[in-house]
Amino acid sequence: MNGYEFIETIVMGNIVVIELNRPRQLNSLNRKMVGEIVAAMERFDREEDIRVIVLTGKGRTFSAGADIDEMTNDNPISLELLNQFADWDRFALIKKPIIGAVKGLVFGGGFELALCCDLLIAASGTEFSFPEVGLGVMPGAGGTQRLTKLAGRTKALEWLWTGERISVETALKHGVINKIVAPELLMEETMKFANRLAKQPPLSLRLIKDSVNKAVDYPLYEGMQYERKNFYLLFASQDQKEGMNAFVEKRKPDYHGK
CATH class of the missing domain: 3.90.226.10 (2-enoyl-CoA Hydratase; Chain A, domain 1)
Incomplete structure (x- = not known):
């Protein structure tokens, strides 16, 4: 390019x-x-x-x-x-x-x-x-x-x-x-x-990176609270539904980062 x-x-x-x-x-x-x-x-x-x-x-x-x-x-x-x-x-x-x-x-x-x-x-x-x-x-x-x-x-x-x-x-x-x-x-x-x-769910990668970066600087308790909010947030994603449904249905998931 x-x-x-x-x-x-x-x-x-x-x-x-x-x-x-x-x-x-x-x-x-x-x-x-x-x-x-x-x-x-x-x-x-x-x-x-x-x-x-x-x-x-x-x-x-x-x-x-x-x-x-x-x-x-x-x-x-x-x-x-x-x-x-x-x-x-x-x-x-x-x-x-x-x-x-x-x-x-x-x-x-x-x-x-x-x-x-x-x-x-x-x-x-x-x-x-x-x-x-x-x-x-x-x-x-x-x-x-x-x-x-x-x-x-x-x-x-x-x-x-x-x-x-x-x-x-x-x-x-x-x-x-x-x-x-x-x-x-x-x-x-x-x-x-x-x-x-x-091939991994993009939103999961994004929020894992965000949480790990915070872990470098935050005390343990504050870091765990931050992690928890990101965990909850992923349950609003289509990728979470796709990932868990694919697991139950014994098929490969198809993630779209949404």
Whole structure:
């Protein structure tokens, strides 16, 4: 599909693949590229026929990080006026499942972008890192927050303070990614999982994601009350009737997200 300078979008049935498309720059993220990614996600989040979003990178790497050349001359006032991270905040508002398929280098802003995904499938040999400390700065698009919630305070501090490279095996061990696959099977395995999700009732996926995101921040009791409201809400859906009737009638359900 056309209309973007730094990404490509490919619709495959109920799934859209959004591909970072600056392979010569190792898919480094400039501001326009981030804006295009989130705008594409918002567009497909609204499209009824799309049920799952897959995010990946063209070429041999997912993303080596932010476009440093773009930021070298920035200062606090210019960043404030730009509202540097406004586009990044929009990722948290995407309702549909986002699966990241990552390979090669997943560094800096690229790592932050990967952590905006709901699930991550990584090719063997992939390396993750937050190298910002070596540039005299730190992650600013949610890296310190999301990594800490996944890996815990002490491991996050170790990785953020040292900027060391994290192997794909270590990332799996600490809950940063969901699965490791052979590089040549990355997209095949990702699409297989995406198709599995695409067959699930869309409203259930949406409200499960909503409830799990709240669980990260809410105390247990408040989180359970929030979960309960979403549980009740699904009983107003056609998909709930279809799912339960199909179970009773011993047939496969046909969900429409209504």
